[in-house]
Amino acid sequence: xxxxxxxLRELHCSFGDRQVLHNVAxxxxxxxxxxxxxxxxxGKTTLLRVLAGLQDADQGELKLHGRIAMQGGQSTLAAWExxxxxxxxxxxxxxxxxxxxxxxDALAAQGIRGAKAKQRSAETLKALSIAxxxxxxxxxxxxxxxxxxxxxxxxxxxxxxxxxxxPFASLDAESRADxxxxxxxxxxxxxxxxxxVTHDHEEAKQLNGRILQLNEEGQLR
Amino acid sequence: MPSPLRxxxxxxGLAVLIALGLVIGPLGPLLWAVLRGDAITQLSEPRVAxxxxxxxxxxxxxxxxxxxxxxxxxxxAYRTRIWGAELLAMxxxxxxxxxxxxxxxxxNGLTGWDGLWASVFVLGMCYAPLPALLASxxxxxQSAAAHETALMLGGRKLALREMVRTARPxxxxxxxxxxxxxxxxxAVPDYMAAxxxxxxxxxxxxxxxxxxxxxxxxxxxxxPLVLLCGLVLYLGLWARDHWGAEEVGSERQAQSMDWxxxxxxxxxxxxxxxxxxLLAPLVRIVYELxxxxxxxxxxxxxxxxxxxxxxxxxxxxxxxxxxxxxxxAGGLALLLAPALAHLLVRTKGWCGRSIMTLTALPLLAPxxxxxxxxxxxxxxxxxxxxxxxxxxxxxxxxxxxxPIAVFLLAERFRSVPRSxxxxxxxxxxxxxxxxxxxxxxxxxxxxxxxATLVVVFAVRELDLAILLPGANQSAAVRYFNALHFARDGFxxxxxxxxxxxxxxxxxxxxxxxxLCRRDD
Numbered sequence: 001x002x003x004x005x006x007x008l009r010e011l012h013c014s015f016g017d018r019q020v021l022h023n024v025a026x027x028x029x030x031x032x033x034x035x036x037x038x039x040x041x042x043g044k045t046t047l048l049r050v051l052a053g054l055q056d057a058d059q060g061e062l063k064l065h066g067r068i069a070m071q072g073g074q075s076t077l078a079a080w081e082x083x084x085x086x087x088x089x090x091x092x093x094x095x096x097x098x099x100x101x102x103x104x105d106a107l108a109a110q111g112i113r114g115a116k117a118k119q120r121s122a123e124t125l126k127a128l129s130i131a132x133x134x135x136x137x138x139x140x141x142x143x144x145x146x147x148x149x150x151x152x153x154x155x156x157x158x159x160x161x162x163x164x165x166x167p168f169a170s171l172d173a174e175s176r177a178d179x180x181x182x183x184x185x186x187x188x189x190x191x192x193x194x195x196x197v198t199h200d201h202e203e204a205k206q207l208n209g210r211i212l213q214l215n216e217e218g219q220l221r
Numbered sequence: 222m223p224s225p226l227r228x229x230x231x232x233x234g235l236a237v238l239i240a241l242g243l244v245i246g247p248l249g250p251l252l253w254a255v256l257r258g259d260a261i262t263q264l265s266e267p268r269v270a271x272x273x274x275x276x277x278x279x280x281x282x283x284x285x286x287x288x289x290x291x292x293x294x295x296x297x298a299y300r301t302r303i304w305g306a307e308l309l310a311m312x313x314x315x316x317x318x319x320x321x322x323x324x325x326x327x328x329n330g331l332t333g334w335d336g337l338w339a340s341v342f343v344l345g346m347c348y349a350p351l352p353a354l355l356a357s358x359x360x361x362x363q364s365a366a367a368h369e370t371a372l373m374l375g376g377r378k379l380a381l382r383e384m385v386r387t388a389r390p391x392x393x394x395x396x397x398x399x400x401x402x403x404x405x406x407x408a409v410p411d412y413m414a415a416x417x418x419x420x421x422x423x424x425x426x427x428x429x430x431x432x433x434x435x436x437x438x439x440x441x442x443x444x445p446l447v448l449l450c451g452l453v454l455y456l457g458l459w460a461r462d463h464w465g466a467e468e469v470g471s472e473r474q475a476q477s478m479d480w481x482x483x484x485x486x487x488x489x490x491x492x493x494x495x496x497x498x499l500l501a502p503l504v505r506i507v508y509e510l511x512x513x514x515x516x517x518x519x520x521x522x523x524x525x526x527x528x529x530x531x532x533x534x535x536x537x538x539x540x541x542x543x544x545x546x547x548x549x550a551g552g553l554a555l556l557l558a559p560a561l562a563h564l565l566v567r568t569k570g571w572c573g574r575s576i577m578t579l580t581a582l583p584l585l586a587p588x589x590x591x592x593x594x595x596x597x598x599x600x601x602x603x604x605x606x607x608x609x610x611x612x613x614x615x616x617x618x619x620x621x622x623x624p625i626a627v628f629l630l631a632e633r634f635r636s637v638p639r640s641x642x643x644x645x646x647x648x649x650x651x652x653x654x655x656x657x658x659x660x661x662x663x664x665x666x667x668x669x670x671x672a673t674l675v676v677v678f679a680v681r682e683l684d685l686a687i688l689l690p691g692a693n694q695s696a697a698v699r700y701f702n703a704l705h706f707a708r709d710g711f712x713x714x715x716x717x718x719x720x721x722x723x724x725x726x727x728x729x730x731x732x733x734x735x736l737c738r739r740d741d
Contacts, residue, residue, distance in 0.1 A: 054643050080649030092640030096662040105658070109649030157648070 003066035005030045005161055005193040006051070011060030012073070013046055013218075020046050021057070022218035028193040030160065033209025035196045042214050044197035045089070048163045051195065052086045053079035065160060080109060084161035085154035089169065091146055093138040099125065099149050100134045103156045110157055124156045127186060144175055148182070155186055162187075164196040168203060180206045229563070229652045236560035243620030244582050247594030250440040251447055251586060260444040269426065273445055276423035279341050280404035286345025287399035290494050291353035292392055296384050297491035299357040301478045304488040309495055310357070311731045314350045316499045318723040320681045320697060321347045322408045323716045326704060327502020330509055335417030340410045344403040349498045351402070352395025358632070359391035360384055361474065368475035380478055390464040397457025401450050405587045408683050408701070415705070424587050431593045443590040450585035451578055458574045503720070509713035528710030532718050535711070536699055540722065543686075543696040546611060547679035550618035551672040554626040558671055559661050561623075562630035577628075584624045588684030591621055596688060614691040618679040625678060626671035633667040634660050666734055673726045680723060 006028040013021040020043035028034060038044050049055040051062065053075045062070035064084065069077040094102060103121035107113070112120065125131045130148045138146060147167065154162060167183075168176040187194065196207050197214075204211045213221050245252070254260075264270045297303055298310040316324070325343045329335060334342065363384065371383040407424035414420050423446055431439030480487045492500075511525030519527075561580065568576055583591055595617045599608045607613055637660055645655040661668050683701055686692040696719050703712045 049643075052643075052647060054646060078649075079643075079646045084647075086643070086647055088640035088644065090638055090640050092638060092642075092644035094641055094645070094658055094663075097658065105650060106648045153644070153648075 004028060004063065005032065005065060006195070007061075007063040008051065009061045011047075011050065011057055011062075013043065013050060013055075013057040013060075020218050021050075021214075024060070024214075024218070024220045026195075026212075026220060028161075028195070030193055031191045033187075033194040033196070033207050035198060035204035035207045035209055035211045036214055036220065037198055037201055037204045037211060038214030039216075040199055042216065043218050044199075044214055045165055047214070048086060048165050048195065048197055051161075052084060052163060053077060053082055054086075082161070083159055084163060085157065085159040086163040087150050087154045087165065087167050089165040089167075091150040093141075093146060093150060093153075095138055098135050098137055099130070099141075099152075102149060102153045106153050106157045121156060124152050127189075128152050128155075128182060144171070144179075147171075147179065151183070151186070155190070158190065158192075160192055162192045162194045164194065166198050166200075166203075167196070169198065169200070176203065176206070184208075229560075229655075232652050232656070233560045233564050236557050237564065239557060240561055240580070240620075240623060243616065243623065244579070246598050247591050247617065247620065248582060248586055249594070250437060250597070251443055251590050251594060252582075254437075254440040254444040255448050255451075259441040260448040263441060263445050269442075272421050272426050273423050275420070276404050276446075277449070279337065279410075279422065280344070280400045282341045283344040283348065283403040284396045284400035286342065287349040287403075288352045288392055288396045290346065290497055291349040291351065291395065291399075292356055292385070292388060294349065294491065294494045294498070295353040295356035295360060295388065296381065297487060297494070298353075299477075300360050300363075300384055300475070301480060301487060303480065303484060303491045305492070306477070307735075309491055311728070311735075312495060312499060313357075314354055315724055315727065316347060317350045317354075318677050318681065318727060319347075319499075319720055320408075320683065320700065320716075321406060322412060322683065322701065322704060323506065323720060324502050325409045325412050326708075326712070326716060327505045329413070329416060330708075331501060331505040335413050337410075337413070337418065337420045339417070340413040340420075340422075343409055343413070344406060345399075346498045346502075347409075348399035348402050351398045352392045355391035355395040355398075356388035359388045363387045363475045365475045368478075372478070377478060377480075390461040393460040393464070394457040397453050397460075400453055401585055405446065405450065405585070407587070407589065412704070424589070427587050428589050431589050439590065439593055443587055447582075447586050447590070451582070454581055454585060455574055455578045458577055462570075462574070503717075506713045506717055506720075509708075510710050510717070512710070524710055525714075528714035529718070531711045532714035536696060536715050536718065539694055539699045540696045540719070542694055543680045544676070544722070546614050546618060546692065546695070547676035549611070549615040550622065550679045551676040553615065553619040554623050554675040555668065555672040557619075557623060558626040558630050559656050559668065561627045562634050563656060563660060565627065565631040566634045577631075580627055581624045583621045588621070588682065589688065592617065592685040592688035595620075595685075609690045611691055614685075614689050617685055617689060618682065618692075619675065621682070621685065622675045622678045625674050629671045629674065630660075630664070630667060633664045637663070666730070666737075670727075670730050673730060677723050677727065681719070 004027050006026060008024065008026040011021050011024040012019070024047065026034070036044060036047065046055065050057050053069065056075055057070070057073035059073045060070060064082050067077060069075065069082055097105065100118070100121050103124060104117045107117040107120060122131065122134065125134060128148045128151060130145060130152065133141065133145055133149065141149060151167070168179040171179060194207065194209065196204070198204050215221060264273055294313060298306055298313055321344065324347050328343050329339065367383060368380060371380040405424055407422070407428060410420070410422040411425060427439060427443045427446065430442035510528045511521035513524055517524065565573060565577055565580065595613060599613050641659045642655065645659050650658065681697060683697045686695045686697045687701070700715055700719060703715060
């Protein structure tokens with residue numbers, strides 16, 4: 001039996017009295033892509049945070065590449081041990097670190113340091129056409145450049161699962177198309193499974209994968 | 222194998238343990254007295270209850286006065302275009318750095334007021350910057366859309382009402398803090414009672430009991446005050462969390478409101494309010510530098526210059542010692558505060574408020590209670606070097622003023638987007654690295670300011686300096702003694718010297734951050 005890249009079952013999550021996710025299940029194989037749509041406040045970001053190990057749930061089981069990551073809603077595998085990365089809606093770049101340092105920090109956590117880390121960072125930035133931003137800090141980046149840097153940081157550690165939280169939400173149609181073309185290009189070279197959440201059906205279609213909807217009751221259809 | 226340093230528990234646990242040691246060591250018996258119900262039994266004695274309730278209403282009036290002055294000052298300085306608004310905003314917090322006794326000296330000299338009502342007034346003016354500062358932070362979060370809509374719909378009147386609404390939760394917390402500082406202040410009522418009509422306040426009652434050399438007696442006496450302070454702070458935090466609403470709409474910050482033809486009048490009001498809280502008493506103290514009877518030799522300026530010289534000659538060493546002890550306490554706060562502030566930011570609801578109240582305890586407890594607790598802990602055979610030395614002084618000052626550093630940093634850490642921290646977790650950064658990279662480095666100026674405030678508050682602290690043998694020879698004690706024995710040019714010069722030295726680091730910080738903003 002093959003190990004699924006992601007195997008989520010019976011996920012329930014609530015905030016106080018409000019149930020946000022209700023009996024959510026999701027299975028992905030390596031290289032699969034799924035876009036999850038839903039209105040604001042329907043728990044899309046919460047689902048990604050639970051998958052990433054940044055938040056516990058009330059109930060649910062999660063396996064990542066056969067490793068148990070969550071049992072009974074409680075995380076059993078730390079976020080950094082899950083071989084996944086998340087590109088945040090607001091990017092989450094660190095203001096005092098240069099672009100290169102963002103990537104090298106990500107690599108250092110995997111034990112890759114020094115010249116090797118520098119070389120891998122440069123390669124990743126080149127692949128995303130932002131090699132010239134190497135020494136810049138986030139405050140000196142345009143919105144589009146900052147998005148590419150966030151994507152580069154997520155990809156440099158070669159995750160097996162990539163989570164994208166409305167990555168191109170605030171961009172115009174043309175820039176968004178460019179963004180997806182870039183994503184397509186980098187994903188073509190990896191076998192990572194992708195989960196993208198968005199409130200925009202057009203954006204969901206551009207991922208070229210399955211499209212699921214998270215409805216008002218917190219169920220995935 | 223994953224490093225244990227990736228989990229916050231180890232470092233946060235260590236910081237919490239040290240902080241708890243600084244709280245529980247000196248305050249353990251005092252807290253035990255509260256838990257045993259001594260707060261209630263103490264108040265069953267009519268004479269004690271009378272003094273207690275007098276302190277409560279005096280502090281409530283002072284807090285009300287602080288809000289009445291602080292809120293308009295914050296609105297005028299931070300959100301309206303008046304003459305010198307930037308300077309007004311920069312000077313406004315400085316009152317908090319002054320020893321309240323200096324304010325009392327200045328106001329008494331200006332007006333001749335003494336007794337109970339003078340005490341209420343002076344404490345109100347001393348702590349007006351607390352609601353003002355918290356209100357100013359809240360006002361800066363108001364969205365431009367909300368402000369501009371109010372202006373279009375109802376003109377300046379509605380815009381002002383919306384500003385007050387935005388600032389209200391912060392002002393309630395500021396009023397709670399003003400109440401806490403006013404009710405635990407002993408020096409100002411003691412000075413005002415010595416000058417005029419005699420009256421007692423509860424911190425005086427606590428002080429008397431601690432002087433009986435029976436720590437338990439003092440702890441029992443302090444119990445109602447500690448319980449009340451804890452309750453008031455918890456309610457203030459609850460009000461901020463409960464009534465505080467996140468601003469929605471554009472991320473653009475609201476601009477300062479133009480007063481048009483009323484600019485002169487509003488500028489006058491703004492600067493008059495600052496005169497009440499800072500300028501007037503300071504000017505009076507400057508005047509006292511060279512004031513003397515008609516037969517006195519020399520002019521005002523020669524006498525003032527002699528007073529300043531005397532202050533420098535006689536007080537230099539005490540001031541040096543005060544700053545050295547304060548700097549060491551500030552250094553300790555630099556190390557401990559970030560992990561504690563991060564813990565506070567990540568803990569929500571009643572649990573977060575309770576941790577915050579516990580963290581604030583050393584600041585809420587009467588200074589004399591905290592000091593006596595430290596003495597009863599450290600005054601034992603074989604510990605005399607530690608008991609009489611600098612080590613105890615630094616630990617006690619750090620413990621008492623650490624909450625200021627923690628709260629200031631927590632306030633700044635709250636503005637850090639959650640995603641930055643989450644990204645650091647996902648990438649497996651160790652906790653110390655995460656703390657520095659995500660929180661401390663981008664807020665380095667706040668980190669330094671937090672430590673500077675610990676230094677400043679340690680230097681102006683009087684109660685602890687009187688009690689701890691290692692801190693007796695300090696600027697605050699010399700000033701207290703000088704003021705109670707005489708009212709001459711030396712006292713004015715020495716008070717002014719302390720004020721200037723306390724202002725300098727904070728003014729330098731304000732100028733530096735202002736320059737950095739302009740460079741950006």
